[in-house]
Amino acid sequence: MTNIGFIGLGIMGGPMASHLSNNGYNLSVFNRSKEKLEKWLIENSKAKVCWSLKDIAINSEIIILCVGNDQDVRKIIGEVLDWIVPGTIVIDHTTTSANLAKDMNQVLAEKESYFIDAPVSGGEAGAKHGTLSVMVGGDKEIYLSIEELLGSYSKFTKFMGPSGRGQLTKMVNQICIAGLIQSLAEGLHFSKKVGLETEDVIEVISKGAAQSWQMDNRWKSMIEDDYNHGFAVDLMRKDLGIVLEHAKTVDAKLEVTDLVNSFYENIQKIGGGRWDTSSLLKRLES
Numbered sequence: 001m002t003n004i005g006f007i008g009l010g011i012m013g014g015p016m017a018s019h020l021s022n023n024g025y026n027l028s029v030f031n032r033s034k035e036k037l038e039k040w041l042i043e044n045s046k047a048k049v050c051w052s053l054k055d056i057a058i059n060s061e062i063i064i065l066c067v068g069n070d071q072d073v074r075k076i077i078g079e080v081l082d083w084i085v086p087g088t089i090v091i092d093h094t095t096t097s098a099n100l101a102k103d104m105n106q107v108l109a110e111k112e113s114y115f116i117d118a119p120v121s122g123g124e125a126g127a128k129h130g131t132l133s134v135m136v137g138g139d140k141e142i143y144l145s146i147e148e149l150l151g152s153y154s155k156f157t158k159f160m161g162p163s164g165r166g167q168l169t170k171m172v173n174q175i176c177i178a179g180l181i182q183s184l185a186e187g188l189h190f191s192k193k194v195g196l197e198t199e200d201v202i203e204v205i206s207k208g209a210a211q212s213w214q215m216d217n218r219w220k221s222m223i224e225d226d227y228n229h230g231f232a233v234d235l236m237r238k239d240l241g242i243v244l245e246h247a248k249t250v251d252a253k254l255e256v257t258d259l260v261n262s263f264y265e266n267i268q269k270i271g272g273g274r275w276d277t278s279s280l281l282k283r284l285e286s
Contacts, residue, residue: 002026004149005050005060007076008094009040012120013066015127016093019153020064021047030056057083062146066093069238070100077104077115086112089142091150093134095119095235097242098164098171101137105163114142117163118150119170123231125217131155135173137166171243177277178240178260180214185281188222198223218278230276237264 002025006017009031021027021044028048031037037049050056056063057080065073073094084090090108092101092115101117108115115138122132134150134157136143143159150157160169187210191201202219205211221229240261247254263283270286272279 002149003028003059003061005030005056005063006066007031007053007056007063008066009036010066011124012093012127014040015124015130016066016132016153017047017064018044019130020149023152025149025152028056028059053079054083056080057088060084060088062089062091062149064091064093068094070096073100073104077107081107081111084111084113088113089116089146090114091116091118091146093118093120095170095174095239095242096167098137098167098246101164101167105138114139115163116142116146117166118157119166119173120154121170121173122154123217124229127153134158135160135166135169137161137168138163167242168246170239171246174236174239174243175254175257177214178236179256180212181218181277181280182256182260182263184212184214184219185222185278185284188219188281189284192223214278218276221276222278222281225282227272227275227279227282230278232274233264233267233277233279234273236277237261237268240264 004020004025005028006013006020007030009017009029017027017029028050030050030053041049050059053076063080065076067073067076073092073096090113105115117137118134120132120134126132130153132154134154136157136159140159147157160166188198191198202215206215240257244254244258244261263280267275267279267283272282
């Protein structure tokens with residue numbers, strides 16, 4: 001069985017690593033926060049703990065990253081680079097810029113190794129239930145060799161093309177989500193203002209063209225004013241920042257995305273940086 005090293009046991013990475021462990025992979029894990037690592041180990045005792053990135057690199061044929069941002073990925077790759085052996089595959093599930101993916105692909109190629117950008121969609125629930133969607137950029141043959149592994153925590157994976165294409169696809173994903181959540185927030189806000197029974201409204205419109213993942217999974221917590229869960233506003237702003245920056249380089253007009261990004265900035269200003277992205281309704285009602 002292939003030796004897997006997993007770096008980053010956060011909201012997304014923790015459940016994803018658990019699926020690998022439960023599926024019988026020889027799993028080694030590393031997390032900078034020892035508290036999170038020890039908590040994860042309570043339910044995942046089969047995994048081996050590595051206390052340094054060097055140990056992960058030496059003991060792994062495949063290294064999986066699920067960390068915060070471009071800077072985190074660059075730093076980790078820099079630290080493991082001297083220890084990985086030729087043929088090592090690095091799979092990055094972090095949402096980053098496409099340029100970061102291209103840069104890391106070049107860096108790993110110089111070590112006769114491979115970098116796969118493989119951001120995911122499906123949120124915390126998708127990670128826990130193993131139903132994520134994975135969009136992949138890099139070498140197609142390498143993708144085919146890891147497709148089964150990715151299936152441990154996903155319901156669908158697709159190869160999108162050369163390095164960086166996975167991240168570009170994730171940008172499209174975030175553009176679509178931003179607009180959907182704002183529209184859902186406005187719909188719920190309007191429903192309340194005109195005196196409709198929101199549950200009845202959702203029951204009927206979710207069976208038609210207005211249906212979305214956000215509607216199915218977030219309407220109830222939104223009307224209950226519950227945002228202490230899910231995908232944080234801080235992370236969404238990071239993602240939308242990447243999108244808007246890349247859009248400038250290709251002259252793409254993302255007017256709604258830019259506007260919703262400013263709404264999320266407003267939520268951060270009232271202390272909602274860790275709230276779920278569905279908190280756009282909170283802004284309308286405050």
